[in-house]
Amino acid sequence: MPSAPDSLRVRVAYEDVITFINAAFSCTGQREYYGARAGQQVSIAFLHEYMRVNYRRLYARCLAVDVNHFNRGRIITGLLSTTDAAEPSERALEGALVQVALRQLPAPRALDALDGLRRARVNNRRVRAVIRDYLAGRPDPDFDAVKYRGRIRALAAHAHLRSSPERARFLFGDPAKGRRSRPRCSTPSAGPTSRRRPSTSSPTRWRRASRPGMGCRGRASSPGPRTS
Secondary structure, three states, X not given: OOOHHHHHHHHHHHHHHHHHHHHXXXXXXXXXXXXXXXXXXXXXXXXXXXXXXXXXXXXXXXXXXXXXXXXXXXXXXXXHHOHHHOOHHHHHHHHHHHHHHHHXXXXXXXXXXXXXXXXXXXXXXXXXXXXXHHHHOOOOHHHHHHHOHHHHHHHHHHHOOOOOHHHHHHHHOOHHHOOOXXXXXXXXXXXXXXXXXXXXXXXXXHHHHHOOOEOOOOOEOOOOOOOO
């Protein structure tokens, strides 16, 4: 029969896991009617970090639960960014859960989760392998390269991936012609004479001033005194 401290510890663990799963089902990190987006982001970030540090095994197994896409992407990013904290016996199971969860996510969500690792500058062998396997396992990589060109290019550069010559030329440009495959529109450079202010004395104004009885701005001037 477990002692009182052990039973209390188990009860606290149950309550923590239930609280996290309930939040992972409902929280989307977006602005709601009664709450701002920033407050929800802070709360769910704390719950993710608390679960990952104290209950990592249960935290990784939450990927097998049908939590929403937002929290599933956060779990993937959290697990891959803290690989050193995982036990060696658990890394294989975590990797399998991450791979399956990435396949179940929509492409924009999965790419955002992987791009979060790039923004956090997490670039170890495990992350590069996950990015490589995910992009290679997509049904139509050429379509993804066209539709998600910016993110695919960033992830390919981050994970040091090799692509086909045609796809690499589309993503990164033609190396023989420079960094861009399409030439830029050339605009004439403004010389030093074009920056000068226009002269205030134009021929038109001189002509207007030269007319009898007209001022320099085209207004009639008062006649001067007559001399006998």
